[in-house]
Amino acid sequence: MRIIINNQNFVLHPCGAAFWEEKKILLISDLHLGKIAHFRKYGMAIPERAIPENFNRLNNILELFDAETIIFLGDLFHSKIxxxxxxxxDWTRTITQQLILVEGNHDIISKKYYTDLNIEIRSEIIIDDFLLxxxxxxxxxxxxxxxxxxxGIKLKGLGKQFLSLSCFFKKPNQLIFPAFGEFTGNFHLIPEENDKVYALIKDEVIEIKN
Structure with missing residues (x-):
C-alpha cells in the first residue's frame, strides 16, 4: 500500500517494513534479532529453524525495492550477544546498503559490535520534516x-470470534511501525477519530476503517 505523508511517498509492505521512495530509504523497526536464541536458551520450545526466517524476510524485502539506506528504528538486537x-x-556482508540504527531500549550491547560492521548509531534522526x-x-x-x-489491532467477528493483526498505526503526526521480527507479539491499540490503521494480512496491507 502506498501512502502520502508531507508530500512524500511511502510503500507499506506486509512484512512490516516501509520504503520511502524519494529518499530510497527502507525503514524497519523492532527486528529483535537474538530473541529466538535467547528464548531457546531458557527452555522455550521454539524451533531452531525459525531463526533464519528474519534474514529471509530481510532479503525478500531488499529484492523488491532499490533501497540505498536501511534505517532500523530501534531494538535491532534483543539482548546480549x-x-x-x-x-x-554475515548478512551485513552480503548487502551494499548503508545501515543506520536508531537506538532502542533493547539495544544494550556494546556499540563496538555495530561500528565493526560499519553500522551508524543515532539516538534520533531528522530528515526534512520527519523525525525518526x-x-x-x-x-x-x-x-x-x-x-x-x-x-496491533483486534477485530471482532461473528460468534465472539476475534482476529489479532499487526499493523502500522497512524496518528495525525506519527506513524508507529509494527515489529518486523518473529515472535515479538502485539500491543493492541484502539484508534481514535483521526487515526488510521493499516493492517498486515498475509501478502497485503489493508486499511481498517474505524
Whole structure:
C-alpha cells in the first residue's frame, strides 16, 4: 500500500517494513534479532529453524525495492550477544546498503559490535520534516516515525470470534511501525477519530476503517 505523508511517498509492505521512495530509504523497526536464541536458551520450545526466517524476510524485502539506506528504528538486537549475532554479521556482508540504527531500549550491547560492521548509531534522526525515533516522540512541526509499541489491532467477528493483526498505526503526526521480527507479539491499540490503521494480512496491507 502506498501512502502520502508531507508530500512524500511511502510503500507499506506486509512484512512490516516501509520504503520511502524519494529518499530510497527502507525503514524497519523492532527486528529483535537474538530473541529466538535467547528464548531457546531458557527452555522455550521454539524451533531452531525459525531463526533464519528474519534474514529471509530481510532479503525478500531488499529484492523488491532499490533501497540505498536501511534505517532500523530501534531494538535491532534483543539482548546480549548470542549466535544470532554471527548470522547478522554475515548478512551485513552480503548487502551494499548503508545501515543506520536508531537506538532502542533493547539495544544494550556494546556499540563496538555495530561500528565493526560499519553500522551508524543515532539516538534520533531528522530528515526534512520527519523525525525518526524508537519511542513515540512528539516534536513541533515534525512527523514522527517510530516503533517500540509493536502495534496491533483486534477485530471482532461473528460468534465472539476475534482476529489479532499487526499493523502500522497512524496518528495525525506519527506513524508507529509494527515489529518486523518473529515472535515479538502485539500491543493492541484502539484508534481514535483521526487515526488510521493499516493492517498486515498475509501478502497485503489493508486499511481498517474505524
Amino acid at each position: 548470542n549466535n544470532e549475532w554471527n548470522l547478522f554479521s 525515533t524508537h519511542h513515540p516522540t512528539e516534536k513541533e512541526n515534525l512527523f514522527n516515525f517510530c516503533g517500540h509499541i509493536h502495534p
